[in-house]
Each structure stands twice: as structure tokens, then as C-alpha cells.
Amino acid sequence: MKNVSRIYMTLIFLLLYAPILVVIFFSFNEAESLSHFEGFSLSWYAELFEDDEALTALRNSLILAVVSSLSATVLGVIAAFAIDRTKRKWVARAMESVSNIPMMNPDIVTGVSMMLLFVGIAAIIHSQPFLGVWTMIVAHTTFNLPYVILSVLPKFREMDRSLSEAALDLGCTPFKTFFRVELPYILPGAISGMMISFALSLDDFVISHFVSSPDFRTLPLYIYNQTVHDVKFSMYALCTLIVFAVLAVLIVVNVTGSFRASRQRRKAGQRQ
Numbered sequence: 001m002k003n004v005s006r007i008y009m010t011l012i013f014l015l016l017y018a019p020i021l022v023v024i025f026f027s028f029n030e031a032e033s034l035s036h037f038e039g040f041s042l043s044w045y046a047e048l049f050e051d052d053e054a055l056t057a058l059r060n061s062l063i064l065a066v067v068s069s070l071s072a073t074v075l076g077v078i079a080a081f082a083i084d085r086t087k088r089k090w091v092a093r094a095m096e097s098v099s100n101i102p103m104m105n106p107d108i109v110t111g112v113s114m115m116l117l118f119v120g121i122a123a124i125i126h127s128q129p130f131l132g133v134w135t136m137i138v139a140h141t142t143f144n145l146p147y148v149i150l151s152v153l154p155k156f157r158e159m160d161r162s163l164s165e166a167a168l169d170l171g172c173t174p175f176k177t178f179f180r181v182e183l184p185y186i187l188p189g190a191i192s193g194m195m196i197s198f199a200l201s202l203d204d205f206v207i208s209h210f211v212s213s214p215d216f217r218t219l220p221l222y223i224y225n226q227t228v229h230d231v232k233f234s235m236y237a238l239c240t241l242i243v244f245a246v247l248a249v250l251i252v253v254n255v256t257g258s259f260r261a262s263r264q265r266r267k268a269g270q271r272q
Helices: 002-027 043-049 052-085 089-099 107-124 133-158 161-169 174-203 206-211 219-228 233-271
Strands: none
Touching (some): 043 233, 052 174, 089 133, 133 174, 133 206, 161 174
């Protein structure tokens, strides 16, 4: 049975990581070919850093991901706080269900609906359609918001309310109580939601396709336009860099988490 489990896990990991390994392998291929490897070369990486259009698309994606994830985090924390503090339980459940709709909707439905919304607003104010960077920020913030609420709301619900009440009794205003007591407690959930939002925004294609403009293209849109013709091998180099960047972030997060956990265990041992 152990051998069957090992074979099964090996197949699963091959299906997951074989395409990524192929991209990484051929990004160092000297020849412009996917059928044979002629020699190790960094020429495609050099070509990538000379491609102004690709670098602009990457910059646009990073700006959009940072702004939309931060916006979604701020709004999501406020929304989760409001849902948690709603006294009527059926209202809180209704608000939580409604906030999950963008997460459950297919991307194409969200993209088309957002495009129609922006076009409708432009028609109401008698303006030309203004699709571009601002509409993309609004759209990305909208579909990222449920993930932040989903990450933060459980933190609010598991927090001991007596901590906030004690801070209020000791003279803190509700504003100071939130920032000094509640925000540090929910911070891990907020950071988790922000990281999910950043990754989803950086990866999104469908919604961006409907609310973008030719003067602001993200990396997924740029790569999609490359598939109309032959894909540049510099795109393999770009994908490889993204994979290693994500790997580095994961290593830093895991090492930081392990260090924090060990420090907390050490403090707990000293108290005992």
C-alpha cells in the first residue's frame, strides 16, 4: 500500500511541477526550440530586460496588484469589523453571504458586469468610456474583497471580547482600542488576505481583459497577445523569474513564521 501511495504522490507532483520545470529548463536553452537543448545560455534573459513593452506590462501588473490588494485589505478589514459587530445575527449572515458573491461568480460574469457598469456610468455622465487603470483598480479591489473578509472575519470571531472591553474601561477610545488591541490580533489574517489578493490580482486575465484599455496592459494581457503569434522565448525567462520570486517569498514567509513560533514557545517556557 505504501508503494501505491508513493507512486500516486509522484504522479501528482509530476503533473503539478513538470510544466514549470519544462519552462525553466528551456528558458536557458541557447536555441529557439522546444524539441532539443543546444546549450546553456542567458540570452533570453538579456532579451527580456531589453523588451520595454514586457517590462512596462510587468510594472503595470505590480502597481495594480499592490494598489488593489492594499485597497481590498483596508476595505475588507472594515467590512469584517462591521459584520462581526452587527447585533442581529441574520443581518450578519446575510452580509457575509452577499460579500461572498464576487468570489463565487465566474470571472467572465464579473468581468462583463464590471465593464457594463463602467460603460453605463460613462453614459449617465455623458462621457466617453473611461476604461483604464482606475477601472482595473476598482474591478480588482472588488473581486479581492471577499478573500480579505474571509481571512479576517474568523480572527474577529475568535478574539476575546473582554480585551476590548478592558481597554475601553481603562480609558481608551473605540478608535484607539481598535488600533492597539484588535488590529494586532487580526493582523495575521489581514496579511494573509492581502497576500492572496496580491497573487490573484497579479494572475488575473479574464476580468482585466474586459475593463482594460490599450494604454494600460498588464502582464497576463501582454502574454496573451504574444500567443496570437509565436511566443517569445523571453517569456519563458520571465515566467522563470516569477517562479523563483514566488519561491523566495514562500521561503521568507516560512522561515519568519518558524522563527516567530519558536520565539513564542521560548517565551512561554520562560514564563513557566
